[in-house]
Amino acid sequence: MISNVKIGLEVHCQLTSLKTKLFCGCSSDYRGKEPNSNTCIICLGHPGTLPKPNRKAIEFAIMAGIALKSTINSRISFYRKNYFYVDMSKNFQISMYETKGSPPLCTGGYLDINIEGKVKRIRIKRIQLEEDPAKLVHIGPIDLSPYTLVDYNRAGVALLEVVTEPDISTSKEARLFLQKLRSVFEHIGIFDGSLEGAMRCDVNVSIKDGERVEIKNISSFKEVERAINYELSRQISLVSKGEKILRETRHWDEIRKVTISLREKEEEHDYRYFPEPDIVPIIITNELIDKIKANMPELPDERAERFIITYGIPQYDAYILTTHKALADFFEKCVKQYGEAKVVSNWIINDLMGILNNRDLEINESKITPEALIEMLKMIKEGIISGKIGKIILPEMVETGKMPSQIVREKGMERIYDEEVVGQIVKEVFKEHRKAVLDALKNEEAINFLVGQVMKKTKGRSDPKIVNDIIRRELEIIRRGL
Numbered sequence: 010m011i012s013n014v015k016i017g018l019e020v021h022c023q024l025t026s027l028k029t030k031l032f033c034g035c036s037s038d039y040r041g042k043e044p045n046s047n048t049c050i051i052c053l054g055h056p057g058t059l060p061k062p063n064r065k066a067i068e069f070a071i072m073a074g075i076a077l078k079s080t081i082n083s084r085i086s087f088y089r090k091n092y093f094y095v096d097m098s099k100n101f102q103i104s105m106y107e108t109k110g111s112p113p114l115c116t117g118g119y120l121d122i123n124i125e126g127k128v129k130r131i132r133i134k135r136i137q138l139e140e141d142p143a144k145l146v147h148i149g150p151i152d153l154s155p156y157t158l159v160d161y162n163r164a165g166v167a168l169l170e171v172v173t174e175p176d177i178s179t180s181k182e183a184r185l186f187l188q189k190l191r192s193v194f195e196h197i198g199i200f201d202g203s204l205e206g207a208m209r210c211d212v213n214v215s216i217k218d219g220e221r222v223e224i225k226n227i228s229s230f231k232e233v234e235r236a237i238n239y240e241l242s243r244q245i246s247l248v249s250k251g252e253k254i255l256r257e258t259r260h261w262d263e264i265r266k267v268t269i270s271l272r273e274k275e276e277e278h279d280y281r282y283f284p285e286p287d288i289v290p291i292i293i294t295n296e297l298i299d300k301i302k303a304n305m306p307e308l309p310d311e312r313a314e315r316f317i318i319t320y321g322i323p324q325y326d327a328y329i330l331t332t333h334k335a336l337a338d339f340f341e342k343c344v345k346q347y348g349e350a351k352v353v354s355n356w357i358i359n360d361l362m363g364i365l366n367n368r369d370l371e372i373n374e375s376k377i378t379p380e381a382l383i384e385m386l387k388m389i390k391e392g393i394i395s396g397k398i399g400k401i402i403l404p405e406m407v408e409t410g411k412m413p414s415q416i417v418r419e420k421g422m423e424r425i426y427d428e429e430v431v432g433q434i435v436k437e438v439f440k441e442h443r444k445a446v447l448d449a450l451k452n453e454e455a456i457n458f459l460v461g462q463v464m465k466k467t468k469g470r471s472d473p474k475i476v477n478d479i480i481r482r483e484l485e486i487i488r489r490g491l
Contacts, residue, residue: 013218016177016237017134019211020190023141024069024167025200031140031167032060032103039162040205052140052165054099059287062087066167067291069199070114070138071301073169076193076308077133079118083293086111087138087285096142096159104139104170106282113137114293120193121310122185123328131186132174141166144206151260152269163206169199175213180237183212184230188332192309195334203335203371214240217248220256224268227261236261240268312337320350329358335373336362342379347386356382356399364404376410377403385413397469398422425471428479431463434471435479438462449484456480 027037033051051058074081088106105113115136121128143164147154171190177183187210191202202208209228214237215221224240227233239261244254259268307315313327316337322330331337336357343353361382365375385406388394394402394417402416417423425431438459439446445462448455456477463476 013216014178014241015175015213015215015221016179016183017175017213018171018173018177018183018186019213020171020173020187021141021209021211022169022171022190022194022200022202023204023207024066024169025204025207026069026198027063027065027167029063030165031063031066031138033165035165037166039166042162044158044160045162047162048164053161054097060103060285062288062291063167066138067114067293068297068301069167070136070169071293071298072197072199072305073171073194074115074118074136075298075302075305076197077115077118077120077136077171079115079133079136081115081293081298082112083295084111084290085114085293086290087288088282089285090139091281091283095157096145097164098143098161102140102142103285103288105137107135107137108282111284111290120186120189122182122189124182124185129176129182131176131182134172134174135170136172137170139168139170140164141168150262150264150269151271152262169194175215180234180241183237184234187230187233189309192332192334196309196312197306202333203373212237212240214244215254216241216244219244219248219254222254222256222268223258224261225258225271232261232263235266236268239266243268309334309337316340316350320344320354322350322354326351326354326358329362330354333371335371339372339379343383346379347383349386352386353382356386360400360403361407364407368407370407375407377407378410381406381410381412388413388417392472393417393424394422395424395469395473401469422468422470425467426475428475431467431471431475432479432483434463434466435459435476435483438466439483446484446487449480450488456484 025037029035030037030052033049035047035049035052039047051060071081085105087103090102090104091100093100107113113135118133118136119130120133121130141163143159143161146158146160148156173186177186187208191208194200195202200207206228209226210233212224212227212233213221214224222240222244224236227236240259247254255273257273258271260271261268309331313331316322316327316330317324330340340353340357344350347353361377365372385399385402389396389399398417402413402422405411405416406413442459442462445455445458449459459480460473460476463480464471464473
């Protein structure tokens with residue numbers, strides 16, 4: 010572990026549960042639409058147009074602040090953040106700015122993460138609202154692209170920015186923080202983290218109290234980990250050679266897995282903040298805060314605690330299951346219909362999540378349903394299929410959405426209970442493995458090899474108890490004949 014590492018995150022979450030953008034009536038659902046078709050004169054910043062703040066966006070931001078134990082400030086203002094914005098047609102962004110007498114919507118707070126069985130607290134510096142810029146489309150890598158295309162459909166979508174203190178020390182901690190933050194925001198119902206680009210992250214990295222380097226717009230948890238690891242290695246290499254680390258903004262190239270210098274890091278004065286003249290200060294009343302508090306949904310930590318108490322599963326299982334709301338929902342639907350919470354938890358954590366991770370899917374992006382998993386568990390419990398068969402058919406359930414009974418029927422994978430059929434296979438194994446049969450006559454443990462060979466021939470479909478009984482019966486017949 011590298012000493013004196015400081016990592017801070019600036020997380021941008023689209024408030025995807027809103028129907029409209031932050032300051033106009035354009036739809037916030039821009040995905041899949043023709044480029045530059047989801048715009049209006051307000052989000053494009055035409056002269057004479059007036060932005061109108063989305064009340065629901067402010068309420069969602071207050072919910073986020075309450076969930077993160079932040080202070081909700083009573084008087085807020087929007088500011089213009091000015092510098093050359095190729096991705097904002099009006100050449101400024103309406104955001105919030107922390108200054109004396111004008112705080113952002115929320116300040117302070119924290120989020121606890123569980124790292125190797127220990128709780129680590131990551132402090133929140135501020136939470137604020139701002140409008141999302143347009144999407145820039147490059148041909149190939151950003152530094153080699155011959156030109157840049159701009160799609161303004163996304164411009165003006167409500168972004169919630171969560172800025173942490175530099176309390177993070179490793180790339181793993183950064184990933185765990187982002188996973189937990191996503192789960193919190195999904196549980197309070199303000200955004201859907203499975204949507205492309207719904208959560209993006211800027212990472213600030215420094216070592217040995219050196220200059221801070223910002224890596225912009227990383228779009229997945231895995232890439233955040235990779236970008237941090239690369240940047241730490243790059244900075245360590247520079248220091249070891251006696252070279253200076255520049256204060257700069259860099260881009261993470263997901264294809265080449267490297268950070269690329271974009272520009273020198275801007276100082277605060279470079280943005281030339283000034284109050285947005287077209288939006289008056291907004292007063293947040295205690296009545297509004299109390300009303301939102303009274304209707305707050307269950308948060309991930311509360312849900313994990315309930316899982317432990319109600320379903321009797323270990324703390325580790327409860328923590329893993331609540332890292333994603335859809336996963337927690339899936340688990341709870343299964344348990345309510347099937348019972349045996351630990352069995353359900355084991356299959357989800359040890360098997361289902363592995364399949365999803367290999368395919369880079371979220372549970373709600375896959376085709377498996379709680380009903381399908383429940384049917385599979387019942388088939389295993391009733392002896393219709395073995396646990397081994399369950400592991401074989403689970404990937405197909407994820408990919409196709411088929412019920413396990415259908416897959417088993419189509420592939421002829423039902424358990425073989427017919428003793429005559431099993432007996433015939435046992436005789437075949439005895440002929441093929443004569444030495445093992447002789448060993449089994451003298452050594453009980455050698456019987457396991459013969460059982461394994463029968464199971465292999467039947468592709469795990471035979472009932473192990475029936476196989477064992479028949480093998481012992483056949484061995485006894487051989488003993489009598491010797």
